[in-house]
Amino acid sequence: MSEFSENVKRQADIVKVIEGYIRLRKAGAQNYKGLCPFHKEKSPSFNVHGAQQYYYCFGCQATGDVFSFVGKIENVGFPEAVRTVAQKCGIPLPKREFSSPEEAAESRLRARLLELHEVTTAWFEEQLRGPEGAVAREYLAGRGLSVEGIGKFRIGYAPDSFNALRDRLSGTADQETLRASGLFSSKEQGDGSLGPIYDRFRKRVMFPIANESGRVIAFTARTLETGEKAGPKYINSPETPLYSKGQVLFNLDKAKAPIRQAEAALLVEGQMDCISVYLRGITNVIATSGTAFTEQQVALLHRHTSNVFVNFDPDAAGANAAEKSIALLTEEGFNIKIITLDDGLDPDRFIRERGVDAYTAAIRGARRQSDYLIERARQMFPGASSDQKVKAMNYLLPHIRRMPEKLARDQFAGDAAQKLGIDSAVLREELRQAALRRRDHLEARAAALTEVERVLLRALAIGDPENEGARRLAAQALEEQPGWFEHLGAFQALQALAGRKARDPMDVVEEPAQRALLAEALLAEVKPPEANEVASAVQEIQERALEGRLRDLRALIGEAERRGDFAELALLTQQKLELDRALRGLHHQGI
Numbered sequence: 160m161s162e163f164s165e166n167v168k169r170q171a172d173i174v175k176v177i178e179g180y181i182r183l184r185k186a187g188a189q190n191y192k193g194l195c196p197f198h199k200e201k202s203p204s205f206n207v208h209g210a211q212q213y214y215y216c217f218g219c220q221a222t223g224d225v226f227s228f229v230g231k232i233e234n235v236g237f238p239e240a241v242r243t244v245a246q247k248c249g250i251p252l253p254k255r256e257f258s259s260p261e262e263a264a265e266s267r268l269r270a271r272l273l274e275l276h277e278v279t280t281a282w283f284e285e286q287l288r289g290p291e292g293a294v295a296r297e298y299l300a301g302r303g304l305s306v307e308g309i310g311k312f313r314i315g316y317a318p319d320s321f322n323a324l325r326d327r328l329s330g331t332a333d334q335e336t337l338r339a340s341g342l343f344s345s346k347e348q349g350d351g352s353l354g355p356i357y358d359r360f361r362k363r364v365m366f367p368i369a370n371e372s373g374r375v376i377a378f379t380a381r382t383l384e385t386g387e388k389a390g391p392k393y394i395n396s397p398e399t400p401l402y403s404k405g406q407v408l409f410n411l412d413k414a415k416a417p418i419r420q421a422e423a424a425l426l427v428e429g430q431m432d433c434i435s436v437y438l439r440g441i442t443n444v445i446a447t448s449g450t451a452f453t454e455q456q457v458a459l460l461h462r463h464t465s466n467v468f469v470n471f472d473p474d475a476a477g478a479n480a481a482e483k484s485i486a487l488l489t490e491e492g493f494n495i496k497i498i499t500l501d502d503g504l505d506p507d508r509f510i511r512e513r514g515v516d517a518y519t520a521a522i523r524g525a526r527r528q529s530d531y532l533i534e535r536a537r538q539m540f541p542g543a544s545s546d547q548k549v550k551a552m553n554y555l556l557p558h559i560r561r562m563p564e565k566l567a568r569d570q571f572a573g574d575a576a577q578k579l580g581i582d583s584a585v586l587r588e589e590l591r592q593a594a595l596r597r598r599d600h601l602e603a604r605a606a607a608l609t610e611v612e613r614v615l616l617r618a619l620a621i622g623d624p625e626n627e628g629a630r631r632l633a634a635q636a637l638e639e640q641p642g643w644f645e646h647l648g649a650f651q652a653l654q655a656l657a658g659r660k661a662r663d664p665m666d667v668v669e670e671p672a673q674r675a676l677l678a679e680a681l682l683a684e685v686k687p688p689e690a691n692e693v694a695s696a697v698q699e700i701q702e703r704a705l706e707g708r709l710r711d712l713r714a715l716i717g718e719a720e721r722r723g724d725f726a727e728l729a730l731l732t733q734q735k736l737e738l739d740r741a742l743r744g745l746h747h748q749g750i
């Protein structure tokens with residue numbers, strides 16, 4: 160964070176800023192509560208912590224500081240969020256500056272990578288128009304793409320060469336930047352160093368992936384090769400400082416305005432589906448790019464709409480992807496409808512062969528998710544035997560429990576009972592129970608955070624001078640014996656906090672899931688733990704680690720016995736004895 164943004168953060172009161180957007184009421188000494196603006200809810204689970212200056216939602220786990228809140232709700236990036244908050248607090252805006260050389264370097268690198276991607280996109284477009292691009296042009300024409308459509312999505316061609324792009328870019332950036340771009344590959348040498356770089360994408364049609372502001376940050380590349388030489392049909396840019404696969408929705412830059420206007424998004428699987436549908440005038444369409452839908456993508460979408468039409472491929476993989484996406488979207492309170500196309504066509508082929516009117520009709524005829532899931536249950540477990548009915552019901556129960564609205568759960572359960580022909584009183588009761596209470600996914604999360612983790616997180620995060628002894632104890636143990644802590648769900652957060660120095664705890668833990676764990680621990684209890692609480696937590700961790708090691712040793716001993724390897728056996732037995740002794744010692748200490 161820059162000096163300026165830190166300064167703004169110190170002066171801004173997160174409670175006041177958030178109150179400008181939603182209604183908050185006091186819920187504790189430092190804690191305020193309100194209805195979450197990031198997911199649909201009827202009773203408030205959105206918390207703002209006045210002392211620690213962060214927010215946390217128990218419903219959707221949204222969390223962060225004042226900038227993240229403003230960024231999310233205003234749908235702007237970090238610099239814009241800082242400016243917005245500064246304006247709200249009447250702080251004059253400076254020229255751009257950075258707090259550290261690393262930060263400046265990182266920002267420079269990202270800017271360089273954006274430029275490289277721009278140059279590369281234009282170059283791929285040029286190659287597509289050139290003589291070598293003929294085969295790619297033919298392929299695209301065969302898929303019904305016009306020159307205008309190709310231009311709109313800036314589709315290009317990577318020639319069949321290991322060095323054409325490298326030569327094109329070599330004067331514009333140094334080796335390190337080129338490596339970081341993800342546009343090149345290299346082989347590891349015998350001595351472990353990286354060999355010279357060569358073009359990653361060869362003889363492929365190039366589909367640029369843009370960020371929300373429409374700048375190219377990565378590519379999807381489709382092969383034009385057939386047979387064994389072809390390699391995978393599609394390859395993507397690897398993760399780079401610009402691009403993280405799970406955090407991008409393809410075409411959101413073009414679709415976000417139409418999505419807001421239509422108050423709904425159309426979600427398809429493939430980029431070709433997306434492009435094809437978009438170019439025929441249905442512009443509120445986005446694609447997951449063939450990956451499983453992630454929580455970040457759901458959150459991204461939620462900023463624009465709560466209504467989504469899902470149209471995945473009808474094959475088994477598509478049905479599974481649809482089901483997972485439906486589960487995630489349901490939990491986040493989306494209204495979901497499922498489109499199924501006739502004759503097992505994907506959206507691209509359907510709209511090309513049957514026309515846009517037929518596709519619009521299919522969208523209008525989309526089924527509620529409950530109808531879709533009941534139908535799927537009947538397909539997977541056909542027949543009227545009670546055995547099949549139980550299986551179908553077990554498939555549906557988690558889906559029912561996931562729905563946030565009681566009314567919707569009731570209706571779903573009722574429909575399921577009727578359509579599956581369930582007449583057993585026991586099964587009906589189970590359906591009724593599922594509808595009665597939403598499966599509390601918070602409980603599952605809270606259980607994931609053990610008491611030991613809570614103690615350690617609080618010890619490391621709460622910067623109270625009186626707490627110094629407890630903090631040091633936890634930090635030391637983590638530093639000296641990281642292996643003991645590795646299996647903990649909050650390990651990353653713990654490690655980051657152990658080395659945090661004077662920095663704000665919510666700033667050092669960057670990974671969203673880890674930050675949610677920390678926020679949860681801090682909300683539950685504002686006091687730092689006593690040193691002896693920390694000591695016994697550390698001891699418990701140590702015990703668990705030793706017990707784990709003991710289990711491994713027992714397995715190894717069993718194996719050595721089977722092999723008849725007596726030298727090994729003696730060694731292992733000795734180790735086991737020592738471990739037994741260490742564990743007994745710990746138990747005594749405990750008493």
Ligand SMILES: [Zn+2]
Nearest residue numbers: 195198216219
């Ligand atoms: Zn929420």
